[in-house]
Amino acid sequence: RGFVARQQEDSVIANGTFLLSTRGFPTLGYRGSYELSDPRERRKRGLPGGSAAALEGADAHGAVDSTLDEWVETALTVSTSADQIALAPGNLERTWERGGRRWFRYRTGAPILNRFAISSGRYAVARRQQGHVALELYHHPAHAANVAHMLDGAAAAVDLMERRFGRYPHRQLRIVEIPSYWPMAGFALPEAIYLREDRGFLTDTRDPGRPDLVARRVAHEVAHQWFGHRVHVVDQEGAAVIVESLTKYAELLVVERLRGREHVRQLLEIELDRYLAGRAADSYPEVALYQADRQAYLYYNKAAIVLFGLRDLLGEAAVDHAIRGLMQEPRPTSLALVRHLLAVAKPEQRPLVASWLREVVLYDLRVAATTAHRRTDGRFDVTLRIAAGRSRVDARGTEQPLPLNEPIEIALTAEGKVLDSRKHVLRQGMNVIRVTLETRPSEVTVDPWITRIDRNPVDNGQGF
Incomplete structure (x- = not known):
């Protein structure tokens, strides 16, 4: 054989x-992990739903794996x-x-x-x-x-x-x-x-320019001693958001401490690529992040970007406060995580927090044109034309445009050196940004730290 x-x-x-x-x-007791989890296989056998219970509504109930x-x-x-x-x-x-x-x-x-x-x-x-x-x-x-x-x-x-x-x-x-x-x-x-x-001990780590997969894996598993062992969850939709997404966030915090923010940016590039590939290959409708159950590209890859984006939006201290609040609950769900994050957000930030966690939202950010003109005093007047859009994807995969009015960072660099990096409010459609610099820039990047789910990140940058 x-x-x-x-x-x-x-x-x-x-x-x-x-x-x-x-x-x-x-x-x-009863071990729910032995149940069939594939919805198609369950339907073939006349079985309802899946092993993870719904978070909300009549189907909501507690753990099935005693x-x-x-x-x-x-x-x-x-x-x-x-x-x-x-x-x-x-x-x-x-x-x-x-x-x-x-x-x-x-x-x-x-x-x-x-x-x-x-x-x-x-x-x-x-x-x-x-x-x-x-x-x-x-x-x-x-x-x-x-x-x-x-x-x-x-x-x-x-x-x-x-x-x-x-x-x-x-x-x-x-x-x-x-x-x-x-x-x-x-x-x-x-x-x-x-x-x-082969996933840690034999990994080649000699190239400092490559992602540090060893530190990342060690940090991830250590963080599970808190999220997964100290914080124990109900077997419901969104349980993976507590166990895996928060662990993913902590993993990136550790890598940032060890290797710096630029290294985290490299890792977030990988997360975005895997998320986009995962949603393209998925035969099931994409659910909102707070409901993530079987779709690893959501609770691993998308979650890394969303949680780091929330850190950028709300501040690190606020996100930490929300997570510590969640950890005080005896059997928290992802709904509790949403509630704690909304509680630390300012009123004007709450719609965006809710949108990222409770909806499927995609961005289209694109550098359409750039100019840099030397002034008589030797400085440069820089003009940027940035096309920006945001849309919601429903359960059928249909996209609906959403209003956009968000502060998003734009970085101007010259030969790798940052000349100017600050947030500008971008609205739906074409945005014109003007800044004056001491040095002529060579490149501009919209959302350089990858805080938004952009379906085509390749066009987020352009040279002069």
Whole structure:
């Protein structure tokens, strides 16, 4: 018959065991994650809807997956080969040898969600202390090239998340390398994040001009210790916005701290491209961001742009305040996120906040023409003609023009140096912008930091 991907059981192997609790431990209750999720497959079998409940209306209800919804404390004794280290959630209480094997006793010091993993391997170990959190990185001895960089990213992420979103409740955070055949790039579980060898440890990071995918992945999984583990959500439409979109936002904040805003701009270019490609390929109608459920191009890619756009619009302190408010709710939904963001917005900003979160909105921003004339005093009078438009897309894919009256940044540069970058109010149609500069510009860019979902970003810039 040949080989079939993932047919064999490969959780327990000679070196690099990764055993999820859902595969190795019995559970009581109903596991909604086993339901068919594809709406077409459900319709074929006469089944209603999908596994995620509606946020609003008569179909709204709570979680359907009771097996993963519990907070537990664990005390685990794990035995492994004599030359390996076994890992489990909690504090390592003791280790000993018996019968030619090594034994490890772990006990959690605070409740965790009932989803965890046990791993074992011939690991090399790197350690770093970040405040009260011991960072431990377990990796194949030959895969050490990115270890220091990963610890830098983890330390920066823990520091940022604690300062802005609350204390990490455990003594340690472990980063563990797992084999490349696992279907995820990374996976956050209580007190540990698991990264595939080929999606972090073996990534070539030598070119400083390329996106820093290693720091990005580490920061993302660390942020899940807050969004996904500390903040636990109801299994409803929009749950991914709390678990994944806020994590995506935190990931970019960490990368910005490590590499600067220009590096984040590069990453947002990738997010915009993936969002546009995702919506073009999707056979289902696009929903508003707050309803995102199965469409990863929404709760990952679009969300990154929208949340960074909200930071630009509302200010970083306001967005942080909204997220902290959300975190105080026992079982928040994406509706609560919308409510908290609207609460920190000024009255004149609220329609735009609601539009970005509760509607599908696209922008068309284009540099139509540029001129730069030298004055008698040596300065330059610069004239820009900017075409601007905004539209709403309904459930049938029909576009309806919307009024536009928004402050959007326009940057003028010369050989990579910023000469002038400020917000100008752009309205529907053709806008004429005039500025005076000391130096002749060589290029203009509308929305240089990618705060709007522009369907054709290529025409956002033009030379002189």
